[in-house]
Amino acid sequence: MPKVAESTVRRLSLYLRFLEEFEGQGIATVSSGALASRGGTTSAQVRKDLSFFGSFGKRGLGYPVPELADQLREILGLKRRYRVGMIGAGKIGSALVQYRGFRQRGFDIIAIFDSDTSKIGRQWNGLTICDISALERELTKQPIDMAVLVTPAEAAQPVADRLVGLGVKAILNFAPVQLVVPDDVVVKTVNLALELETLSYALASR
Amino acid sequence: MPKVAESTVRRLSLYLRFLEEFEGQGIATVSSGALASRGGTTSAQVRKDLSFFGSFGKRGLGYPVPELADQLREILGLKRRYRVGMIGAGKIGSALVQYRGFRQRGFDIIAIFDSDTSKIGRQWNGLTICDISALERELTKQPIDMAVLVTPAEAAQPVADRLVGLGVKAILNFAPVQLVVPDDVVVKTVNLALELETLSYALASR
DNA sequence: GTTTGTGAAACGATTCACAGCT
């Protein structure tokens, strides 16, 4: 596997979405320029991104839409489904559990945990919210591929440690903290207040 | 104003958070190394980031915590509060409206819009959900500094166009589309499914 | 002795430009 920049991976995900749209419209081939204009980048960037993984196009013609989509699914590891655990049953957790985009893209939430006794035992989208103290028991019975962390800031690192101990290798973290994990665990942190602050900076710096 | 990379701005936001923690603990000065270890970067990176905006430290000593925090608030445009409009009253919108982190950091949601008649007129956190068709009327009465877009994909671009027409210069977009806006409008897109796909790639590429 | 501030060096990503295939 070539090592590529995260920015490249993100663009590949975008290209896949556009290809799926083109596929739905019955378009058979697409040029790097067409993909680029759809995704706010350049044709050279598209070709370079793809070239890290192979030559998927035909010179003079472009790329075959269904085949390229399939290759991108393979590259991105999207030819399988993923079992996802949600840690935290607050407002954001609730929104994410009901968010169709996850299931559509192959991510199935199969367990929800919280420490709040008023929430434990309730049903969300057909799933019973489990006591966080049963994390080890439940995730041993039903292993997960990824965890989505939506706990308060102070709970995030201890829970992350337990997830790592359970062998979880990928965490999507919504808690506004910088998690410390071993090198073989991937963490992607989404910090919503921080996104607003980059907008605030952009408004202020003009 | 110097033009700096977005990555730099994001780190400055993180530094500010750490400084506020240090402030709460009564720590008076902090070295670039201490800030760096807290934020998963290097001392040289911290010093370079700050050096774009001035010299805030004392050689041999470090940086004065409250003063540096204040400077960062000034740089990031966080010495004022922002009026934010939420466009879309779905699951994610609901979570964001109730998310304390926004208000804590100076972002006040002052209006919510939706097109669903079953939602229009309901109260969320003391705010009445308005009909999206009244967007122009309401935002002329009550102007906003930023908009948070949490509409379905197909509604996002038309709504963005209307916001731009109303003079909105900053949009935080949660719809999974690439918005087209004039150069003087800043858009930050958060694509949740895409974040999971970068994790999927990371798991697959090993 | 410690730590900042900053040019210079190293590194990484994007863009250019063109040969080669259809």
Add this chain to the structure above:
DNA sequence: AGCTGTGAATCGTTTCACAAAC
């Protein structure tokens, strides 16, 4: 003629390393 694939050039960011300040 049209478009890909890719080495080379460019551009931007991070890291190094050290003189200057405390």
